[in-house]
Amino acid sequence: MIISVDPAASRPPYEQVKTQFEHLIRRGELAQGTRLPTVRQLAGDLGLAVNTVARAYKELEADHLIETRGRNGTFVLASRSQTDDEETRAAATMLARAAHRAGLSLSEATRVLTEAW
């Protein structure tokens, strides 16, 4: 699996790194529990400053996509699709509760969802 960075591109390098990791995780190419290269290794390979890669990792961590386990390294926390599933399920529960409160039937709630789609 390969990622690339073009220093001449308009987007900052940390964002290029972050976006590529996000895509790989979302597509399931980087499975849950996969160990990522160290910040130093990736920075050396890509010819970037260590802080640039560290920033990308920090933002991915803030998005709950990866997790740093101390000296053990950095791991893929959950695939993006799983995260999305959880968010969608939570939103669906809220919609169902709101529909109950409003006294809507299932078909009427589905119509509301279809209109919002």
Place this chain on the structure above:
Amino acid sequence: MWIFLAVAVGFTVGTVVVWRKREEIGLKRAYSLLQAGLPNETELVLAAARQFQRRQAASTIGAWLGGISALIVFAALGSPIMGLIWSVLFGTFGVAVAICVVHIRAVRAARREGPRLATLGQRRLRDYLVWPEIIAQYGELVLPLATAAIGVLVLARHDAPRVGWSLVGAGVACLVVCAIALVLQRKVLALSQPASGESELRWDEALRAATLRELSEMMMWACWILGGATVISADLPSGLPSFVEPLANVLFCGGIAVLSAAQLSAAGKWGLRRSQRAIG
């Protein structure tokens, strides 16, 4: 004496032939990697061939240094075993450092501007070498340990201290060389490869695998010569425990069998394809 002279002549002729054919050897090694499925791009193949050629030249110089040191020690001490120990010590040390320096210089010289690629794979030895090679690399360490232990047994008998110290010295020297080789392997694993295309990255990783493999082979040869061969060629005093002689034979034969098995698996398609595994 005549045997050592014959070995010296054979060594000199062999290394001179290897020196003269280093270009051919470099090209052959690059083509062998190509057959394992690496991208067939002339520029990359020729760059790899040049690197292999430089390694061959550096290795041959390392071997010559070992030979010269053996001659000096032999002339000073008159001890063929000490000469052998010193030649292997200097030779393997010289070859290991030369291989590593050529690799590191090639990587540093390739620094470039523009887009850069990185692999997300881990850089562990098992990502570059096949398991028989790794088992053999660490398994061969038994040889110098056993040699040093036999040396201690000989020293305990007090009637052949020179032989005892030779064996202990060979074992310890071999362990030092192996420790250096292991440190060099870690350095090679940590080194960043500059690549601006996928083909280039594949070749870079294959060359990293080749360097790790060469260091591993160098370690195994040092273990076999300083471990297995030194014990079997030593004039062991009588009265040692009965298991020592069979053990020496087992170390010698077992050592070369393990070494051959490791080299066969490395030279096969399995070993060559492993060179590319690091980038998936």
